[in-house]
Amino acid sequence: MNARAGRTRFGNFELDATSGTLLRDGRRIRIQPQPLRVLAFLVDHAGQVVSRDDLRQAIWDQATFVEFDQGLNYCIRQIRQALGDDATEPVFIETLKKRGYQFIAPVERIVAGPQEPVAVAVAEPEAAARSPEFRRTWLATAIYAAIALAIVAALSVRLFVRHQSPAISYTQITSFNNAAFSPALSPDGHMIAFIVGSDVSFPFTGEIYTKMLPNGEPIQRTHDSWPKYGVAFSPDGSQITYTVSDARHGWSTASLPTLGGDPRLFVDNAAGLAWLDGEHALFSEIKSGLHMGLVTATTSRSNVRDIYLPKHERGMAHYAYPSPDRSHVLVVEMGPTGGWERCRLVPFDGSSTGSQVGPAGACTSAAWSPDGSWMYFTARVDGSSHLWRQRYPAGELDQLTSGPVEEYGVAMSSDGRSILTAAGILESGAWIHDTNGNRLISPEGYAALLSFSQDGRRLYYLLRRERGAPNELWTTDLASGRSDAVIVGFPIDHYDVSPDGSQVVFAARTPEGVSGLWLAPCDGQSQPRLITRAGETQPFFGPDGDILFRMSDGVKNYLFEMKLDGSKRRKVLGDPIIGFDGVSADRFLAVVHMPVNEVPITTAVVAVSLRDASRTRICPAECLAKWSPDGSRFVVRPLLAGAAGKAVSIPVAKGESIPQLPALGVRSAADAAALPGSTVVELDTSGLGAFIAPGLSKDSFAFARTVSHRNLFRVSLP
16 A cells, blocks of 8 residues: 555545644644655555555564554554544544554545546445444454553664654663663763662662673662662762652661672661762651652761751651752652642751742752753753753753653753763553453553442543543443543542532633632533632542542641532541541541551541541551442452552441451451451552552452553763
8 A cells, every 4th residue: 555645635624734733713734744644645546445554564664563553552642643533433434443543433535636526435334333332342452452462562663753853863772671770870871770670669678789880780679679760879979878768767778798798778867878978868758648848968877957848747858969060959749639749949057938930830859050050951841851951040942852652750960961860761550450450441551540430330430531631531331341531621630429419519620720629520511610829739528428538728738618609618627637538438537648646657648537636556657458349348459568469358247337457457458358258359469559559349449540651761962
């Protein structure tokens, strides 16, 4: 099949393959060159089945199968986004199981000169290819394939970076089957240290590796399963330090000898350690709860001096990057809701809280040029994470990378001519696990925050259908497999469906950037109604149909409740909370994350009675705690105790809201498994984030699987 150049019309679109332009109602639509070539080929062969191999031979030339498969999947998504097409109910491009694609809309070819446009007849696709069962089967197959292919997706970076600035070039350093990230460069530039594992949720899970540059073999240096981040070399290159975070150590720094040896705890209550010289460092310490501030001290913890403390008690200054002249520090921090904020530039002497710098998005790493004239960042802006730079102290911003491949982490070379970063892609879907195994539920896109209806017949989830698009609320009927959008047009952060399934309350940012709460019917008969917009987050329906939510009052978060119309707002608890994680099936218990005065763990997950304010400790530190839809089982999944691959389902006695738990809470999966009637659920944690939703039976649950595949690259700088 050979593509024919020329102009064509379909629907309200006009495509000029020769000039590489796509118009909608006469206005140009932005689309990258490779997706446009795929679209032109499909349009040229409208009505015909075009196989993936046809597209590979016509467009990808000598690309490997890995590059091609990942590239074509991306191109089809970009085309559908440009055309406003839906993979589940296509108007333009139909996917045919194991056969390829078919352009199904009528096409007119615009012939130059006096001739009239000639309509091209389009054959009607086979009925079987349009059936809901076909779409579900193909979708599951495609997502399984995407997950398998993502294991080697780092090679696809070569395909996508063709669209970067000519001054930017990538050199691949690692070739792992899962994610390699958090790079650090030794002072002499001859070695890198990094984490290999999963960066789906923070703190990350994985092990420390080292590799001699340019072509040494990677060597695994740790085998402890501790959550880790913040890898760094000591100034003399003799040590590699990194942050560990779990129920045994709190937030502490570990160290291992660069030339070989076992890791050891190095500095307690110290995270994100950055070296100043052989004896002095910057690091973050917990002041109370999760309130984490930046200090400087010796590595023996003498001469401690505060540099920066976030105003809000939920704020956490996780990473610090001192300027070469030691006058300022770049800080990467979390804000009042636990999300990443813009980066901050603060004076090293601690004289002020400084100011925000870098792009207006979630900043996750930073670095300085060797002469201190440039600040570098990775930040998520408009849904995508890329490399940015800015002249110190407040110059214009320059976005260095763009496109479908995302970058995380920055390690600067000593000559300032290149940086190391982790580059890769994400794929995510909603899945159901039961006695028959795993099956895909969600349409194509990125799924999160799953929950079952009270009768267990429906699954709700947030779905981001394209990279950079806002979250939508979707539901799937588990009997028929039909998926439908419930709420669209709002950037939804959190939601809860009422017990009777008639209403949904959700949190989303207003156009002014303030979080507010909306109430909407689940049947779509009327538009969502804004009921409050004063920074409210994490809403849930409480007893008597009231709405529970988290909100800041001053510099602390509290649990509030109010009526459906926003009236009669009041604090449920007098004590501050860190986060609001959910409610029991009977709506009489609220699960909150609270600060506690303990060592080394300073937080706990607690169930609070909404009737008498009594409290039941669920676990120290962090864990997932959810009820089955009917309230008959309580599921606990410890997150910081080295048991990320286990969840425990515990029976709840009739008439009770929660089972009898150990006085100190569930510290490990073994603690929960020792309770009467408990069942341990083994989880395949590859790509699995913290969130799972229990089903009606002890063996069923829903989860979002995110495939994060990244490898390390050296990026030249313009």
